[in-house]
Amino acid sequence: MPIRPSTAARASTGALRAVDIDGETASIEPFDEVSEPPVTHPGHRTPALSGVEAVTGASGGERRAEEDRADIDAKIDGGRAAYDDASADAEDRANEPLSPDDPLAPLPFNPYKGNRGLTRAWHAMKNSLAGFRVAIREESAFRQELTLAAILIPCGVLVPVEPVSRVLLLGSVLLVLIVELLNSSVEAAIDRISLERHELSRRAKDLGSAAVMVALGMCLMTWVLIVGPLAVRWVKAML
Structure with missing residues (x-):
């Protein structure tokens, strides 16, 4: 029958235990003192806690729960x-x-945008007339184009062409004036920001001038294609 390990004398730092290997005591190793739970036998009753221990355990559990x-x-x-x-x-x-x-x-508040109805139309008409006066007084290019329009518009009204062709003739002339006004407004806005020479300012003004040139080319093309054949017939009839 195997030999039960013997318990050595307990030291202050721990205890000694005997390790049984194959029925023989191989060595004695120190180990810490460990309290083992008591072995309960059938019919054995666990002793009840005292009143102080029960109260202390209950209060500790309640404290941890809180x-x-x-x-x-x-x-x-x-x-x-x-x-x-x-x-x-x-x-x-x-x-x-x-x-x-x-x-x-x-946008910031603009007192001129608060008008409604006929009042707004009246103020818009006054502002438009003021814009025409400024363009005629300050813009030489607009004056030249306005003089050209004063000649071409009566001719477009009197020339014997179809209504659609008449609209094209008059519209091409008015388009030149519209683009020139827009170009003048762009130039005025750029000059308002700064009068110094700048690449972007130059580019904006050049683009506006290019738009005017395109409008003039369109006007010239329209008049040549519509009025040109009529002018040739008139010249041949006169000769």
Whole structure:
């Protein structure tokens, strides 16, 4: 029958135990003192805790449960506070006014845009007439084109052509005036910003001049194609 390990004398730092290998004691190793649970036999009753131990254990469990609940409540309150802060920040950003450089920012208040109905039409007509006076007084190119229009518009009205051709003749002349007015407005806006020589300013003015040239070419082409054959017949009839 195997030999049970013998227990050595306990030291202050631990105890010694005998290790039984193949029925013989191989060595003695130190080990820490470990309290083993008592062995219960059938019919053995676990001794009841005393009143002080029961109260102490119950109060300790309740204290730990209260601490756990307090930690959970603190985490919930922290999450609610963070959510409220995030909602307040989002609301502040939504209510924050847009900067002037933002394309969605509202335009500054213009007192001249508050008119409605006939009042607005009256002010628009006065502003348009003022624009014509300024163009005639300040823009020599517009004066030259206006003189050309004063000659071509009566000719377009009197020339014996179909209504569609008449509209093309008159529209091509008016298109030249429209493009010239737009070109003059672009030049005035650029001069309002700065009078210094700049590549972008030069490019904008050149593009406006190119638009005027295209309108003039279209007008010339329309008159040559529509009035040219009539003029040739008139010349042949006179000869």
